[in-house]
Amino acid sequence: MSINTSKSDLWKAFQRGDEEAYSELYRTHIKHMYRYGMSLVPVSEAFVLDCIHDVFMEIWMKRDRITEPDNIKFYLLKALKVRILHLFARTERPYESFHDSSFNELWEEPSTEEIFSQQEETVNRKEFVENLISKLPPRQQEAIRLRFIEELDYDQIGVLLSINHQSAKNLIFRAIENMRGWLLSAFVIFSSFF
Amino acid sequence: MQQPYQSYSASDFVCDDHFLAHQLSPTDESEQFWHDWRIQNPSREQHYHQAQQLLEAVRLGLSDYARNYLSEEAEARLFDRIHSSKSQIKSGQPGFKITRNPWFLRGIAACLIFVLALGAWQLKDKWMQPSLYKQQVTNLPVPAIEKINDKSAPELTTLPDGSTVELFPGSRLSYPTDFGKTNRTVYLLGKARFDVRKNPQKPFYVYSNELVTKVLGTVFSVEAFEKDNALKIVVEHGQVSVYQQKNPDTKSARTILQGVLLKPNQQVVFSRESKQFSKTVVAEPALVDDRIVDKNSFVFEETPVIAVFELLKKAYGLDIIYNEEILKGCQLTASLADEPVLKKLDIITQSIGSSYEMVEGQVIIVSNGCKSP
Numbered sequence: 001m002s003i004n005t006s007k008s009d010l011w012k013a014f015q016r017g018d019e020e021a022y023s024e025l026y027r028t029h030i031k032h033m034y035r036y037g038m039s040l041v042p043v044s045e046a047f048v049l050d051c052i053h054d055v056f057m058e059i060w061m062k063r064d065r066i067t068e069p070d071n072i073k074f075y076l077l078k079a080l081k082v083r084i085l086h087l088f089a090r091t092e093r094p095y096e097s098f099h100d101s102s103f104n105e106l107w108e109e110p111s112t113e114e115i116f117s118q119q120e121e122t123v124n125r126k127e128f129v130e131n132l133i134s135k136l137p138p139r140q141q142e143a144i145r146l147r148f149i150e151e152l153d154y155d156q157i158g159v160l161l162s163i164n165h166q167s168a169k170n171l172i173f174r175a176i177e178n179m180r181g182w183l184l185s186a187f188v189i190f191s192s193f194f
Numbered sequence: 195m196q197q198p199y200q201s202y203s204a205s206d207f208v209c210d211d212h213f214l215a216h217q218l219s220p221t222d223e224s225e226q227f228w229h230d231w232r233i234q235n236p237s238r239e240q241h242y243h244q245a246q247q248l249l250e251a252v253r254l255g256l257s258d259y260a261r262n263y264l265s266e267e268a269e270a271r272l273f274d275r276i277h278s279s280k281s282q283i284k285s286g287q288p289g290f291k292i293t294r295n296p297w298f299l300r301g302i303a304a305c306l307i308f309v310l311a312l313g314a315w316q317l318k319d320k321w322m323q324p325s326l327y328k329q330q331v332t333n334l335p336v337p338a339i340e341k342i343n344d345k346s347a348p349e350l351t352t353l354p355d356g357s358t359v360e361l362f363p364g365s366r367l368s369y370p371t372d373f374g375k376t377n378r379t380v381y382l383l384g385k386a387r388f389d390v391r392k393n394p395q396k397p398f399y400v401y402s403n404e405l406v407t408k409v410l411g412t413v414f415s416v417e418a419f420e421k422d423n424a425l426k427i428v429v430e431h432g433q434v435s436v437y438q439q440k441n442p443d444t445k446s447a448r449t450i451l452q453g454v455l456l457k458p459n460q461q462v463v464f465s466r467e468s469k470q471f472s473k474t475v476v477a478e479p480a481l482v483d484d485r486i487v488d489k490n491s492f493v494f495e496e497t498p499v500i501a502v503f504e505l506l507k508k509a510y511g512l513d514i515i516y517n518e519e520i521l522k523g524c525q526l527t528a529s530l531a532d533e534p535v536l537k538k539l540d541i542i543t544q545s546i547g548s549s550y551e552m553v554e555g556q557v558i559i560v561s562n563g564c565k566s567p
Contacts, residue, residue: 039262053272053276126257148214148253153211177205179252
């Protein structure tokens with residue numbers, strides 16, 4: 001409770017134009033914004049940094065008009081994604097994997113043999129699970145990052161992916177089921193997981 | 195917490211809010227709840243346990259994402275940038291005391307419009323005409339992995355196929371996440387030295403501004419910074435072909451225009467302005483055939499000079515052109531060892547009373563022949 005109160009105090013101080021509160025907001029959230037932004041646009045760090053810059057400019061300029069968000073981290077991640085999509089739309093080179101859901105169907109599921117050969121190649125457990133995650137469709141990857149690292153709830157994940165609560169939950173369930181199946185088949189072969 | 199946990203599978207648990215909250219940051223209350231629940235439901239223990247391991251595996255697989263942080267300096271730099279834009283905007287914003295002079299207000303309005311237009315124009319410039327590198331990388335059908343070297347020393351990267359790249363300061367390299375699946379393609383902005391694993395089935399392509407460099411397996415470097423007018427490719431081992439791309443937006447082979455073939459110790463410089471290639475020998479050609487590093491190899495005693503040139507050709511991979519008829523009678527007695535090959539050529543040609551020229555990456559021996567001894 002006290003954490004929420006202090007977060008709320010911080011936000012109110014920021015809305016009054018307190019520079020210290022503004023830098024505190026930056027310090028607390030820059031790491032989350034950076035890694036989320038980079039996961040959306042891995043090709044250009046400079047682009048991501050520009051977008052983060054714009055988000056912080058925007059909230060400063062509109063600070064007296066923004067209603068206090070329930071979750072500041074979620075608010076900033078969302079603002080960042082909106083900014084990124086906005087700039088992509090302006091360049092008339094839409095980043096297709098963002099929207100195109102049929103893109104997911106192109107993602108073929110790895111066969112047991114592929115997992116087998118991958119297990120041989122990868123030197124450690126971390127690399128092995130990283131490889132499996134990279135086999136998930138991009139939206140499932142984004143969803144599990146938001147869920148298991150950013151610790152957002154299904155409603156918030158739904159907003160970021162433009163889907164409802166239930167679809168967000170289904171998306172993550174499917175990702176987890178995929179991972180479980182692959183890990184189990186690796187286990188059957190190598191007895192090294194579970 | 196009235197959930198039908200009795201029928202939960204491992205994946206159901208992982209997707210459950212209370213389960214996740216308890217695994218990530220347990221409280222006394224959640225500890226108590228799950229402790230009691232597990233005692234009451236021993237039949238679900240296997241699923242609960244598997245769920246814990248599944249969650250751990252997923253978080254392990256995401257740990258690179260979780261640890262993808264900016265350096266503290268970069269964080270501070272970005273904040274300074276935000277801070278300075280903020281203070282610029284502040285003075286341009288209405289909100290400070292406005293004087294009654296209408297001309298003053300109009301002045302402000304004009305300034306604002308000018309600033310906005312300038313900003314929009316710069317943004318347009320920045321996003322409508324991104325560098326070829328940015329265009330190519332953003333147009334890839336699959337996501338790309340980008341390595342940026344913002345340090346002061348070169349950095350070594352290993353590509354999925356085992357080839358290595360030494361990325362120089364201020365340079366960036368991207369490759370698609372499916373690198374190696376159908377072909378091996380990387381995109382470079384800046385300077386890098388490549389040591390490419392041989393794989394004739396999958397040629398290795400480097401896209402750098404207007405040029406494409408195609409190799410099968412070799413050591414070479416590419417220098418193509420955004421701001422520079424000249425692009426340079428230098429070959430150490432193997433053979434490399436360099437093409438100009440007609441339309442940099444596409445990477446189809448049909449758009450390839452003109453190109454040059456490079457052998458070891460050759461380099462090509464491409465002028466972006468004149469669109470011309472110029473092929474030359476590198477300033478200090480290195481030995482390419484290690485079998486000839488024997489110290490006595492360059493000790494000659496009344497050796498036909500033709501044999502000497504043939505040896506140099508092999509050792510340094512150089513194209514040495516001479517007229518066999520004219521040089522037939524020339525012999526060389528000299529002891530050469532550590533001097534660079536161009537120095538060696540100087541000594542050899544001078545001792546037989548001739549000279550050499552470098553044309554288009556080739557060494558041409560100019561001689562009137564030797565008098566028979």
